[in-house]
Amino acid sequence: METLFYQFWWLIFPIGFGIMGAYNSYLGYRRQRDALNLIKTYAEKGQEPPEALLKVLQRPLEDNDWDGAPATSRRPTNYWSLFGLFTALSAGFLGSRFVIGDLDPGAVTAFSIVGFVMGAVAIWALISALTSRRGG
Missing domain, CATH: 4.10.860 (DNA Excision Repair, Uvrb; Chain A)
Structure with missing residues (x-):
């Protein structure tokens, strides 16, 4: 069993990146779900939701980088x-x-x-x- 870890130590990197990607997707899902719940609350009260809340739903999930910054704010590649x-x-x-x-x-x-x-x-x-x- 010990040789298994010596031979396949490098697998920790792709597995780690996969876990980070899945976690980032889950956080994006939670952000969208929470925004929808807030909009439902505003609708039940008969109020208009703030525009900033609506913008959260208009932004696609994959538009975020690892740090949460929008993809459009990144520097261009040289x-x-x-x-x-x-x-x-x-x-x-x-x-x-x-x-x-x-x-x-x-x-x-x-x-x-x-x-x-x-x-x-x-x-x-x-x-x-x-x-x-x-x-x-």
């Missing part, structure tokens, strides 16, 4: 820096294939796959940088 980062990573992984090829021939395939995936992400970042609007 795709040029992502392009540079993933181009350098791709070149590093593809170049290291030749260095480790003599030491471990099986690792050449793994480094090639990682290098090509990083290259694909670099191409995506380049396309996004060229097609994104300037000035945010």
Whole structure:
């Protein structure tokens, strides 16, 4: 049983992110449910609910980031820096294939796959940088 934790320790990260996502969805559901209950209370009294309360229901659940800030308040992504980062990573992984090829021939395939995936992400970042609007 102890070797199970040594071999699969990395699973804690995807499981943790899944739990955080589920909890965030639950909090969004509770926020919407509580707003609806407040609107029902106003309707039973015959009063008009405040506009801020109605805006809570108009905002989609997935419009929130982890910290609860609306997605529109986030800074725009700098795709040029992502392009540079993933181009350098791709070149590093593809170049290291030749260095480790003599030491471990099986690792050449793994480094090639990682290098090509990083290259694909670099191409995506380049396309996004060229097609994104300037000035945010």
